[in-house]
Amino acid sequence: MPKTHIDKVYPKSDVHPMILNFQNGYATEQFEVDKCNLFSNEKNGLKCVTAELNDMLYAGEEEKEDLGKTFILAKNRVTGKVRLIEVGSALLKPILKVDNDTPQVLETSHLELSRKFGSKKQKQQMEQREKLKVNVETVTEQMQNVTQAISEDKLDLSSYNKSDSDDFYIPPIDRTADKPENVYDIDKILTEDQYEKIYSELEEKDYAAEYTPFIKSIATGKKLSNRQTVLAVYANSLLKYSVTMAKEVSKKNFVACTHSPTLNNIIQANFSVMTNGKRTRPTPYKDKALCHAIVFALLINNLKFNLEMLCEDAKITAATAAMKIRVTGASVVSLGSKKAVQLKLPLNTKSGFRRRSARF
Template sequence: MDILCFFHKMPIIKKVITKNEDSRAVVVDFQNGKIKSQECDNLESSLYRSEDGKRIAGVTNGSLLYTGLIDTDNDLYNNFLLVHNKVTGKVRLIQVDCCTVSACLDKKNNNIMDVSEASASNSITELNKQFGSKRSKRSTEQRERLNMDINTVKEQLEETVSNIKIDETDTVSTAPSENDNVYRPKINRDASTVDQVYNLEDIVPMSVLNTLSEEAVEIIEDADLTKNSLAPFISKSISEILEYAPDELKIHRITIFLYINYLIKFMNTPVKNFTKKFILCDRSPQVNNHILDNYSIITASHNRTRPLTMKDKVLCSILVLAALAMDYEVNIEALAKDFKIGIKKAMEVSRVLAFSPSAKNKNVVTLKLPLPEPVSFSLKRKRR
């Protein structure tokens, strides 16, 4: 009778819950100790699947990483977690997997990894690198490349800054650098007249310019500039030549601006278009070859490229050519728009070429005697 009463009071198993492998909970056992109850709230865990299909459990407390293999193939029986409801007296059996985790070891030194300053996110990163999918591994590696040692960067920056010497007495370097001659045309500072300051043939030979004479004559006879693919700066300048320039100078001056137009077209053409079949000027092979030979280079792979330094060289050539064709005045604002640079940059280059701001128009520069003091491309600012 006593035995019957004992069994009558025992809870009744109302439900047995079994799940597939990926959905089952995991009971974790720590190999080298026990987790204190107050430390449970600081634990983070996750499940991973290795490349050979095995499941890996990972647990971290923010300072140490524990991993273990969930091996269900060698289990002789199923593991269940018993959940008892004291109010209803019902019991549920929930199938679980078991895993023993141990501290993650450094494979090189066979010692426990030094993670005294590691965070939980670093532990998860380590798990992703070892057991994550290809996509997670790739994203983890990308994030690691972006991580920079702030102290190292700070030391390198301080070392670099300490080696920089700044002359605080000068705001602008007045001595022309050796590289200036690479960019700007030859200048005659001993010139007695303004037309002697720059020589046109130092930039483009007359034999090359004359090949554009036929195109210039067509413009003069037609007087309709919309038929030609001209930049706004070129179109406006040629219109002024047609209206104000003497007849004997019109063809010569228009050929100069046609050459400038091809220079602007060259600078606005993407480098990827510089194939072996690329033609910049179909009206004159001489102009086409002269621009490509002087303002681009051939690489080791026999491809044509345009270094960034060529932009300054082209701008210098355009400024001088435009001045020679427009009575030594250039509208910097209109040129800068077509050349796709700032007015400040264009003004800066014009100073290097010995131009002076116009007293009548702030957006116009003039070439006049006496020439201002020489200015280098290498500008130095005062330290603030």
């Protein structure tokens, strides 16, 4: 058998031979193409072939050959030299020219055939498809009716929208005070009537039994004034409120303070909002409750308390607590091996971050 010598290999170029296959048949010796065009896809660089045969348009894109290459062998009968020519391959599929209404007709015909002559599984599939069909006009009309019934709650968001101000999260503050005890005025947190009414509601009730470990550590074993007692219950309620699940807060029967209806109403009014007739507690209001509790704890414990106990009750890390504490103007200081929160001058105004929203 004579040896074959490969004279030259021709790789693919901008224009190269193509091996074409038809999806619905095979080419014979009598095969003739009326018109054939070669296009290049600018997105992926592949060739696209179109051919017209028997008034039918065929088209197909060159198949990718990631794992191998296809060559055709061309032999010169005189010299015996052989050349390898790299080619591409494409599968031509018929392109149906139909009107816009034809797909619906074809789909309906297919449904009827499947319903009458299909297997049990096909019939079940057809039934499921019909159930999933949606009348677009009906849905559009329903959505219009729903949007017309929606009303927007108008709230006083003047303080809430001050995303760059810390005043939203804390009680009234005097940042120009010359003494730490003058930074927060206990008389400006609640009115005189509110203090008296809340304290009268707390009398003869065992409110201290519901103190959290943190509030118990700073409120028991010392003589508190009537207003400090009110603030202790206030801070205790806010700490519990800040760790309560949002879905519990939204319930109609939710109570923030069980011992004082007046204090409960104050918390509901100042630390939650009404949305579509439902009371909710957005994240900024949760942070506001915790910051107020920190300030009240400072006021009833000589402007200082233990950081670790606060973190345990509030269920937050020391780093997160430090951000809330900074907003109040207080600082985290070291007392031996422990960390404490202290309100001192100058006020802590350093911020290691830039708040982009009302959350922090």
